[in-house]
Amino acid sequence: MISRAVLLALSSILFTNINGADCKNTIEQLIASGQKLRAQQAFVQSVSVLKEAVDAKPGNWQAHLELAKSLSAAGNDDQAIIELFESLKCNAKNPEARNEMGAILMRKGDWDEAGGQFKQAVALNPQDLSSRGNYAVCLEELGFVNEAIKEFTAILSSKPDNLNALYDLAVAQQIVNRSDQSVATYLKLLKLSPKNSLAYAGLGKCYIQKRDYKVAIAAEKEAIRLQPTNQFAFLALGEAYEGAGEKTKSLEAYRQGIQLNPQDQAAKAVLSKLLNRQVAQNPQKIAR
Numbered sequence: 001m002i003s004r005a006v007l008l009a010l011s012s013i014l015f016t017n018i019n020g021a022d023c024k025n026t027i028e029q030l031i032a033s034g035q036k037l038r039a040q041q042a043f044v045q046s047v048s049v050l051k052e053a054v055d056a057k058p059g060n061w062q063a064h065l066e067l068a069k070s071l072s073a074a075g076n077d078d079q080a081i082i083e084l085f086e087s088l089k090c091n092a093k094n095p096e097a098r099n100e101m102g103a104i105l106m107r108k109g110d111w112d113e114a115g116g117q118f119k120q121a122v123a124l125n126p127q128d129l130s131s132r133g134n135y136a137v138c139l140e141e142l143g144f145v146n147e148a149i150k151e152f153t154a155i156l157s158s159k160p161d162n163l164n165a166l167y168d169l170a171v172a173q174q175i176v177n178r179s180d181q182s183v184a185t186y187l188k189l190l191k192l193s194p195k196n197s198l199a200y201a202g203l204g205k206c207y208i209q210k211r212d213y214k215v216a217i218a219a220e221k222e223a224i225r226l227q228p229t230n231q232f233a234f235l236a237l238g239e240a241y242e243g244a245g246e247k248t249k250s251l252e253a254y255r256q257g258i259q260l261n262p263q264d265q266a267a268k269a270v271l272s273k274l275l276n277r278q279v280a281q282n283p284q285k286i287a288r
Helices: 004-039 043-056 061-073 077-090 095-107 111-124 129-141 145-158 163-175 179-192 197-209 213-226 231-243 247-260 265-281 283-287
Strands: none
Touching: 004 043, 004 061, 043 061, 061 077, 061 095, 077 095, 095 111, 095 129, 111 129, 129 145, 129 163, 145 163, 163 179, 163 197, 179 197, 197 213, 197 231, 213 231, 231 247, 231 265, 247 265
């Protein structure tokens, strides 16, 4: 006959096992519900549900990760970063959390810290081309352009038709004045994506570097035809016309580019250049 003490012990073990399974199912259900609400753009509700999951199981790395995603989607990046750190404390080998944190830091313009997160994500999953691309962008922003070129090239060796990597590589080559290489890369991109306005605008900039202003003007006009709101193309067109000695057309292209987004840094730089030029031409106005 089983003693009362043994029955109590068996009952306790059974109760614990059932509760553990129920808890696991509940966490999974809460996470799934939070994901669904986020997909429906119900961010506040998603955050609320995922906080329940975190409170129920503080050691669950996925719950912290999903809560961070919803917080970020709701515009609360600072709290999202806290949850990502919690997720990494629970599971350090978690490239998804590294990528999410890197993306937030990129939006904040913290290229150094973002690059560190993406570098670790690449180390955890070398086949993740998106992480490698973001790491390369951070390197470029920090001034390590040749290192960025190596990373973009590595992406293209795995996936030659990666449009983002082709564009980013062309830009990086342009930055270090490898105009001929940049032209070749832009042409590869345009062969795959013939209506890519940014590629035409970048191609035009290459020809400005090469002082072939006629080709540059044609490329920038095509960029604008494909995307009339391409501010970069208007500003580059102004530069091309300026190089060709067509002052009136240059000023008009600059004007249109600045009007598209006066707060853009490139537009501000052009406006400042034009104002300084006007002052230099009319020095008597300074004395007043």
